[in-house]
Structures are given as C-alpha cells and as structure tokens.
Amino acid sequence: MREIDRWAFAFDLNPEDEPADVWNLEPGRSVGVWHDATRGPVLAAMHSSFAFRVQVPGGERLPAAGLTWVGVHPGHRRRGLSRAMLHAHLRRSRERGEVLSVLNAAESGIYGRYGYGIASHRVSLSLSRGAGLRAVPGADALAVELETLDPAYHGPEVVERVHGAVVRPGWITRDTPELRAAHLVDWPSARRGAERKRIAVVRDSSGEPRGYAVLRRKESWGEENLPAGTVSVHDALALDPAASRALWSTLLDLDLMGQVKAHNLAPDDALLGLLIELRGIERRVHDDVWVRILDVRAALEARAYPAAVDVVLEVDDALVPDNASRWHVRGGPDGAEVTRTDEPAQLALGIADLGAVYLGGTSLAALAAAGRATELVPGTLVPAATAFAWPVAASTGWGF
Numbered sequence: 001m002r003e004i005d006r007w008a009f010a011f012d013l014n015p016e017d018e019p020a021d022v023w024n025l026e027p028g029r030s031v032g033v034w035h036d037a038t039r040g041p042v043l044a045a046m047h048s049s050f051a052f053r054v055q056v057p058g059g060e061r062l063p064a065a066g067l068t069w070v071g072v073h074p075g076h077r078r079r080g081l082s083r084a085m086l087h088a089h090l091r092r093s094r095e096r097g098e099v100l101s102v103l104n105a106a107e108s109g110i111y112g113r114y115g116y117g118i119a120s121h122r123v124s125l126s127l128s129r130g131a132g133l134r135a136v137p138g139a140d141a142l143a144v145e146l147e148t149l150d151p152a153y154h155g156p157e158v159v160e161r162v163h164g165a166v167v168r169p170g171w172i173t174r175d176t177p178e179l180r181a182a183h184l185v186d187w188p189s190a191r192r193g194a195e196r197k198r199i200a201v202v203r204d205s206s207g208e209p210r211g212y213a214v215l216r217r218k219e220s221w222g223e224e225n226l227p228a229g230t231v232s233v234h235d236a237l238a239l240d241p242a243a244s245r246a247l248w249s250t251l252l253d254l255d256l257m258g259q260v261k262a263h264n265l266a267p268d269d270a271l272l273g274l275l276i277e278l279r280g281i282e283r284r285v286h287d288d289v290w291v292r293i294l295d296v297r298a299a300l301e302a303r304a305y306p307a308a309v310d311v312v313l314e315v316d317d318a319l320v321p322d323n324a325s326r327w328h329v330r331g332g333p334d335g336a337e338v339t340r341t342d343e344p345a346q347l348a349l350g351i352a353d354l355g356a357v358y359l360g361g362t363s364l365a366a367l368a369a370a371g372r373a374t375e376l377v378p379g380t381l382v383p384a385a386t387a388f389a390w391p392v393a394a395s396t397g398w399g400f
C-alpha cells in the first residue's frame with residue numbers, strides 16, 4: 001500500500017523522515033486492485049477511508065467516510081480503475097450507514113462526477129510583521145507560552161482539547177491516536193532550513209488552554225542586513241476573541257521576522273476581523289472539504305436551518321438511485337422533516353451541488369446564478385438559499 005501510494009503521488013520518503021512516519025489507515029477500510037504482473041501480483045490501485053464524524057449546521061456529528069489514499073499506478077491509469085473503486089466506495093460506505101463521504105481533492109477535476117461538491121473553503125494569509133490588531137478586552141490578561149512542540153504532551157493537553165471544542169460545520173475531530181499523531185508529525189525534510197515545530201499556547205488565569213498555533217520560524221536577511229524571517233503557521237485555533245487577539249499579537253511580533261504566513265484558516269477566522277488594515281494583505285482561498293451526500297433524507301434531517309424552510313427539491317443522482325427523487329424539506333432552526341413527494345418540484349439540482357450547499361459554506365443562490373441549480377417556481381430560490389446558509393463558515397482546516 002505504501003508502494004502504490006508513492007507511485008501514485010510521485011514521492012519517496014526521505015530516509016530521515018522514516019522514523020516519523022505514522023500508519024494511520026484504519027483496519028477493514030482499504031480496498032486494493034491486484035494486477036498479475038510478470039514478476040507476480042502487485043497492487044495496481046487502492047483507496048481507503050476514515051470513519052469520521054462530521055459536524056453539520058446545528059452541531060450534530062454525522063457518520064462520514066473520509067475518502068483518502070485514492071491512487072492508481074501510472075501504468076494502469078485511465079482504464080476505469082478509479083471509477084470502479086469510487087463506485088465500490090459509495091456502496092460500501094452506504095452499507096456501513098455512513099450518511100456522507102468527505103475528501104480533500106488532489107485535483108479539482110476528479111470528484112464532481114462521483115457526486116462530490118466543494119462544501120467548505122480554507123484561507124491563507126500573508127501578513128507583515130507588526131500588522132495592527134484591534135484591542136480586545138481581557139487579551140492582555142492571557143498568558144502565551146512558546147514551547148517546542150511535544151506531540152505526546154501538547155497533542156492531548158492542548159491541540160485536541162482546543163480542536164474538540166470548536167463549533168463549526170465541516171469540523172472533523174481526529175478520533176484515533178494514529179490520526180492525532182500523524183497530524184503533529186514534524187517531518188525533518190519539511191523544515192527546509194526552518195526550525196523544528198514550535199507551539200504557542202494561550203492559557204487563561206486557571207491554566208486552561210484557550211488557543212494555540214503550531215509554527216516554524218525561518219531566518220533570513222534582506223538588503224542592508226535587515227531581518228526578514230518568515231513565521232509559517234499551518235494550524236492555529238482560538239476559542240474566544242481575547243485568545244485570538246493574544247495569539248496573533250504574539251505571532252505578529254516575533255523578533256527577526258518580517259512576515260507571517262497563516263494557512264488553513266476558516267474563511268471567517270477571527271483574525272480577519274481583528275486586523276485593522278486588510279488592504280495589501282495577500283489572501284488566497286482554496287477548496288477545503290468536498291462532501292458527497294450518501295443518504296439525502298438522513299443528511300437533510302440531521303442539519304438545522306437558520307430560517308424556516310418549506311421547499312420541494314428535485315435531486316438528480318446517477319450513482320445512488322435512492323437519492324434521486326423529489327424531496328419535501330420542511331423545518332427550521334430545530335431541524336427538518338424530509339419526505340419523498342409527488343408534489344411539483346420548486347428547485348432542481350444535482351447531488352454534487354446539494355453536497356456543496358449542505359454545510360452552508362456555498363450559497364445555493366450563487367450556484368443558481370451559475371446555472372447549477374434551477375428555480376422551477378419563481379420566488380422559491382431566495383427563501384431556500386437563506387435556509388440552507390449558516391452564519392458560521394464551514395471549514396475543516398486540516399488534511400487527511
């Protein structure tokens with residue numbers, strides 16, 4: 001499995017990284033395709049999945065198959081192996097009772113055909129040292145500790161504790177020790193001249209962690225010998241405004257650094273609201289988690305809707321016939337009742353686009369504007385788009 005993974009993703013593990021490698025795949029959830037080669041059977045393709053629980057609007061955590069390690073040997077590509085594996089994955093996930101499948105895509109063109117849609121986004125910011133932040137009462141009373149990352153301690157005591165307290169659609173907790181360990185691995189080859197991973201921990205007066213950032217600094221010197229180092233942050237969370245202010249004011253004022261590169265932020269991360277000056281900040285938006293709804297009724301009944309919803313959707317799903325139906329969705333902030341119906345449809349959309357709007361991270365109105373959802377009865381789009389939205393942006397923010 002490691003071999004086919006390396007063939008598919010075109011990498012070899014650096015010898016210095018070998019001791020850090022963690023096997024995080026879960027037993028019973030991988031499928032391989034064998035090829036009878038001249039020198040004996042070899043894996044031509046494989047995929048695996050994690051047994052996740054994904055937070056949906058309203059806070060419920062739904063069973064979801066986190067598709068991963070989809071790889072086809074370059075000598076066997078474009079013969080339908082990936083398609084066959086994806087069809088099997090959808091069927092097996094449904095048999096396990098998983099309501100959703102989620103993934104991070106290697107390339108954007110691969111997964112729409114299997115009914116996955118982009119359901120959340122992540123943001124990268126490039127900030128100058130000293131970027132001004134608004135004052136937040138209580139921030140100065142918080143302590144910020146800077147330590148070398150010790151996964152055995154900081155993992156359970158800080159990172160997963162803070163991570164597990166986040167309320168946000170699309171949030172996925174790392175529920176196995178292997179996933180937790182893999183998340184904090186400090187690959188020696190990834191340092192590329194930067195320091196080992198450090199962690200900034202924000203604590204309240206009782207010592208409770210309220211936020212953290214895993215970071216590396218890299219020194220560099222500009223013209224006239226001016227310090228121009230870079231702070232790279234790939235994992236930063238804060239549970240309240242004061243913790244966020246304390247965390248980012250520390251990261252934005254580290255000696256000898258010229259810039260801070262913050263990756264994997266939710267699109268509405270508090271940092272964006274704290275910054276006094278947004279002009280000149282380089283901001284990039286990437287696709288985050290892709291959602292495939294495996295069971296329309298269970299999925300739509302599990303989430304909450306911020307406004308009353310009463311709409312008949314015509315859902316098209318070529319791969320899961322059970323989903324392809326007309327669904328009457330009636331509900332609101334306390335959830336919804338979803339039933340098959342023969343009533344005339346008011347809105348029509350495909351399963352990938354329903355996946356895209358499901359977490360509230362993509363607007364149904366925006367999809368309709370692009371011709372990806374159709375308003376069959378005038379006046380039904382705006383109320384439905386309002387109900388399918390969510391005030392907190394969807395995000396997962398870590399890769400699997």
Ligand SMILES: CC(=O)SCCNC(=O)CCNC(=O)[C@H](O)C(C)(C)COP(=O)(O)OP(=O)(O)OC[C@H]1O[C@@H](n2cnc3c(N)ncnc32)[C@H](O)[C@@H]1OP(=O)(O)O
Nearest residue numbers: 008068069070071072077078079080081082083103106109
């Ligand atoms: C969740 C994850 O694990 S993401 C990781 C995905 N893996 C990688 O990117 C590793 C490198 N690439 C590969 O391993 C393979 O090329 C894969 C998995 C992307 C595709 O596998 P293949 O077996 O070649 O695909 P297969 O022959 O089943 O093609 C099915 C369809 O996907 C299309 N397709 C395949 N690869 C791509 C691609 N990279 N971009 C866009 N479309 C693609 C094919 O053209 C075909 O289209 P059709 O439905 O119109 O006929």
